[in-house]
Amino acid sequence: MNEKTSQKFPEYFKKNSHFLWYGLILAAVTVVLLIFSLAMGAMEIRPDTIIRILAGKISGKSEILESIKANQIAVVWEIRLPRILCGLFVGSGLAISGCIFQSLLRNPLADPYTIGVSTGAAFGASLAILLNITFGFFLSSTAFAFTFAFFTLVLVILIAQKGGGMFTSNLILSGIIISSILSSGISFIKMIAGENVSAIVFWLMGSLPSRQWSDIRLVAPVVLIGGLIAWIFADDLNIMVLGDESAQTLGVNTQRTRLIYLIIGSAITAACVSVSGIIGFVGLIVPHILRFWTTGNNRILIPLSAVTGSLILCLADNTVRLISNSEIPVGVLTTLIGGPFFIYIFLKKTDKQTGVL
Amino acid sequence: MNETALEIKNIHFSYGSSPVLFDINCAIRKNRFVSLIGPNGSGKSTLLWLLCGIRKPQNGRILHNVDVSKMDILERAKRFAVITQKESNQFPFTCLETVMLGLHPHRSRFSSVTASQMEQVWNAMKIAGIQQFANRNIMHISGGEFQRVIIARAIVQQPEILFMDEAISSLDISEKIRIHKQLRSLMAETGMTVVSISHDIDTVSLSDDVMALKKGALAAFGPPDTVFTESFFENVFNVKAEILPGKGFFIRDNIEYVI
Known part of the structure; x- marks a missing residue:
């Protein structure tokens, strides 16, 4: 861009470079928070030890790890890091997915759960938990959640197609129908689970403890590749x-673009819900607020939402780890804080004449 | 300058079982300002969507060298731009960002905007008279201002044919005349053709050709001074008009004012 042209729209170019800086600063804060989060917990581990463990593990140089206790390495690498990384990817994924669905459905109040993919995932996970409890199977609730989320998407698209075309209103409507049926299905599963219902309820509330590297291997590629395609x-x-x-x-090509984004948004949502359960409000609030505070341009909004989403979920997860020993599910906290915060934004920002947020 | 921009051959179109357009045949010449007129429900908007290739006729063909409904969507967007009155946006884009969307058909997904493209955006905003509020949020501008943003976006597309569905009817009279003049000079400069739906009979008189529809059929096609006769107004709009030779016409009908 030559100087003469950028002089014609100085504010535009200045604003865009500010957004780039916001993104970089938020990413740096997230990295610092990651180290800090790894240090938090019952076993006290100093940040410099954590950096050495990470350096040793990532570079594969075992001599860096020689002076560090084996249990410290296990706690950081096998327990805390998968959980925290999972939080980062899920937060980021939900925010990207929210960003996609808000634009795709032309509704700034849409979220990753609007077309019912998450209810499909919840149904799949509940079913797996029920079968495991009742028949002693070892089915993966994550795999079941992901598979059912995918089938839900296919069903929603087919119903919308049959109902006149893959338009916004048809997608929302068929999403609501499928969601309602699956919600009843979940209630039924909870009923027949009897005394063991707590395992299902806890999963549905959305939480991050006991995440493993296998969860990261599912969620990370989906969020990264999906996010990249969404950005392109x-x-x-x-x-x-x-x-x-x-x-x-x-x-x-609206049909093709809609299908691509439905698949990306749903795959990201399905992967996030499969590993963490249903974590509310991150996918709605982060893109919604960023959109109105920064820009509606998805080229900027998608990466900015991704970084902010991961930062917020990581903060929320640290908060639940700090405030309770019995671990409140992080999904409960995000909704408890996110809900009132959203009411505040709604009251502050609603255009009194048009009612537009 | 008598080449054909669009050739319309035996067009029929219906929504479900309700027929909307019957047997439309005509040719729109290049570099002409064509006004599409007719009473409400006469099929003007439907015809416009068919002409620009967004909808496909059930019978007949529309040719812009090739059949427009078979053109590649991106190729079509490089040649045709459409301004509608219905468009709205609930998302906080700035006017500049909205105008820049007009560059989309000409840009590769992986390249950033070039200096000459920004120059183009600047010129289009100047034509539409909106460069002073480039950074304003489109949700915070008036309907008329938004319409000018859409006009600028269509100009950025550098179309061979510009389609307008009552695009300038929400503008005030001075802005309407200014935009009309600007479009005329753009037409002289680039050879662009304009097809515009309008109910403003005064601006319609400024066009090169008038295409009139009545109940889905072509009622008249030609320069305004040959189309606008007293019988034309009576027949198409069911109003009485008086033609003043060399000066224009005015509508004279019995109007009762009820207070």
Whole structure:
């Protein structure tokens, strides 16, 4: 960009470079928070030890780890790091997915759970837990959750297609229908689980303890690859916000773009819900507030939401670890804090004339 | 300058079992300002969506060298731009960001905006008279201002044909005339063709050709001074008009004011 042109729109270029800095600062804060979070817990481990453990494990140089106690390495690498990384990826994934669904459904109040994929995941996980308890199977609730989330998406798309086309209203409507049926299914599973219902209820509340590297291996590639594809097609997503007819006049293949984003958004949501249960409000609030505080441009909003989402979920998870020994599920905290915060934003920002947030 | 921009051949279109357009045949010449007029429900908007290739006729063909409904969507967006009155946006984009969306058909997904493209955006905003509020949120501007943002976005597309569905009807009279003049000079500069739906009979008179629809059929096509006759107004709009030779016309009908 030559100087003369950037002088014509100085504010635009200044604003965009500010957003880049915000993103970088937030990413740096997240890295510091990661180290701090690894140091937190019943076993006291100093931050410099943590950095050495990470350096040794990542580089594969065992001599760095020689002077460190084996149980410290196990706690950091096998217990705390998977949980914290899981929180970072889930927070990031939910925020990216929220960003996608808000633009795709042309509704700034949509979230990753709007079209019912999460209810599908919850049904799958509940079913796996029930079968494990009742018949002594060793089914993976994560795998079941992911599979059922995928089938839910296919069903929602098919119903929307049969109902006149894959348009916003049809998708939301078929999402609500499938969601309601699956919710009843979950209630039924809870009922027949009897005394063992607590395992299902706890899963549904959304939490991060006892995450393993296998969970990271599921959620990380889906969030990273999905986020990257979402970012590459961000211009198309910006145009989708204008509605189908206008988007087509600007050269966007709306059917294809909608399908790509539905698959990406749902895959990210499914992966997040599969490993952590249903964590509320992160996927709604983060992109919603960032959109109105920074920009509606998804090219900037997607990476910014990703970093902010991971930071917020990591903070929330640290808070639940700090305030209770019995561990409140982080999903409960995000909803408890996120809900009232959203009411505050709603009252503060609602345009009195148009009612638009 | 008598080449054809769009050739319309035996167009039929219906929504379900309700027919909307019947047997439309005509040719729109390049570099002409064509006004599409007719009473409400006569099929103007449907015809416009067919002409720009967004909808497909059940019968007949629309040719812009090739069949427009078979053109690649991106290729079509490089040649045709459409301004509708219905568009709205609930998301906080700035006016500049919205105008820049017009660059989409001409940009690769992986390249950043070039200096000459920014120059183009600047010129389009100047034509639409919106460069002073480039950084304002589109949710905080008036309907008329938003319409000018959409006009600028369509100009950025550098279309061969610009389609407008009552695009300038929400503008005040001075802005309407200014935009009209700007479009005329853009047409002279680039050879662009304009097809515009309008109910403003005064701005319609400024166009090169008038295409009138009545109940889904083509009622008249030609320059305004040949189309606008007293019988035309009576037949198409069911109003009485008086033609003043060399000066124009005015609508004279019995109007009762009820207070």
